[in-house]
Amino acid sequence: MGARFIGWGTGVPDRIVTNDELSLTLDTNDAWITERTGIKERRIGGTAKSLGVIAGNRALEDAGVEPENIDFLILATTTPDRIAPATAVLIAHEMGLSCPAMDLNAACSGFMYAVRTAYGLLETGNKRVLVIGSENLSRWVDWSDRNMAVLLADGAGATVLEYDPTENDLLSFSLGAEGADADLLTCEHEGFFQMDGAEVFRRAVRVVVDSAEKAMAMAGITSDDLSLVIPHQANIRIIQAACQRLNVEMDRAVVVLDRYGNTSSASIPLAFFDARENDRVHKGDYALLTGFGAGMTWASAVVRWSK
Numbered sequence: 629m630g631a632r633f634i635g636w637g638t639g640v641p642d643r644i645v646t647n648d649e650l651s652l653t654l655d656t657n658d659a660w661i662t663e664r665t666g667i668k669e670r671r672i673g674g675t676a677k678s679l680g681v682i683a684g685n686r687a688l689e690d691a692g693v694e695p696e697n698i699d700f701l702i703l704a705t706t707t708p709d710r711i712a713p714a715t716a717v718l719i720a721h722e723m724g725l726s727c728p729a730m731d732l733n734a735a736c737s738g739f740m741y742a743v744r745t746a747y748g749l750l751e752t753g754n755k756r757v758l759v760i761g762s763e764n765l766s767r768w769v770d771w772s773d774r775n776m777a778v779l780l781a782d783g784a785g786a787t788v789l790e791y792d793p794t795e796n797d798l799l800s801f802s803l804g805a806e807g808a809d810a811d812l813l814t815c816e817h818e819g820f821f822q823m824d825g826a827e828v829f830r831r832a833v834r835v836v837v838d839s840a841e842k843a844m845a846m847a848g849i850t851s852d853d854l855s856l857v858i859p860h861q862a863n864i865r866i867i868q869a870a871c872q873r874l875n876v877e878m879d880r881a882v883v884v885l886d887r888y889g890n891t892s893s894a895s896i897p898l899a900f901f902d903a904r905e906n907d908r909v910h911k912g913d914y915a916l917l918t919g920f921g922a923g924m925t926w927a928s929a930v931v932r933w934s935k
């Protein structure tokens with residue numbers, strides 16, 4: 629069986645918050661944030677629903693697909709608008725979809741978990757699945773906490789996956805979860821995100837490398853075959869460390885965190901879209917898509933673009 633990515637879209641707030649602006653209210657500065665994270669600015673605003681609708685509509689338009697042709701909506705989000713109902717249901721209503729819709733929370737691995745779930749749905753009779761990653765992380769940030777405030781941001785990205793009996797973009801997956809690490813990065817109800825940054829950093833590099841190697845082995849390729857690595861955008865130094873261990877030069881990695889910060893489930897589609905805009909996505913090329921996040925969770929996939 630095959631599943632193909634047939635359209636992509638993004639939705640980000642208009643409001644840009646630079647490092648210099650954060651430095652006006654926090655004991656931090658552009659040099660520290662740039663050197664330690666790679667982030668220069670981020671977008672703040674909107675809700676998981678509002679940004680998700682924009683990204684979802686653009687993905688449908690890009691795919692040339694009408695709302696009635698979507699069989700299932702999966703919204704990857706860590707920051708739903710409400711506990712209930714699922715934000716996916718609100719997005720489906722706004723977009724004019726008439727299909728099942730559900731939220732999926734795997735933190736910053738959410739988009740890749742949703743793609744894996746979509747693949748399973750396509751295997752079992754659905755024709756097209758819309759996957760959206762949408763986050764309103766700024767709502768859950770203590771803006772007086774410089775540890776988190778410089779990292780997290782808002783945004784959305786989406787893709788349409790279509791069943792195809794003859795062609796397949798998704799060659800392999802390697803996903804995992806380790807609940808023993810739950811307290812390393814957490815946000816309580818009515819609370820704010822908190823993190824043991826150094827420990828998350830160490831483990832993130834480990835799980836990205838491990839899951840990427842497993843996914844590449846399953847796909848029968850090595851890192852030499854990769855044209856692109858599209859990683860979750862948390863910290864440039866995590867991306868550099870993982871790429872170094874995988875023997876991938878940084879010019880094969882897609883980096884957008886300088887402009888968007890860490891947008892959790894939205895970061896991989898935002899990075900894909902940027903790569904495509906810059907003519908870095910070519911038919912027949914192999915790419916590694918890899919995410920990691922609170923849980924901890926992780927998810928890598930090897931893709932070969934069919935268009």
Ligand code: COA
Pocket residue numbers: 655656657660661664665736774775778813823824825826827828829832862863866890920921922
């Ligand atoms: N501005 C200025 N100084 C800051 C700062 C900020 N925003 N945040 C922390 N500092 C200070 C610390 O207080 C510390 O000061 P001290 O030496 O006087 O105690 C110093 O900078 C170094 O802090 P440290 O935590 O060792 O920095 P780091 O190099 O580990 O970078 C992170 C911190 C958070 C950027 C880094 O650990 C990281 O990115 N971790 C992974 C986080 C992540 O990706 N989470 C999401 C996963 S999905």
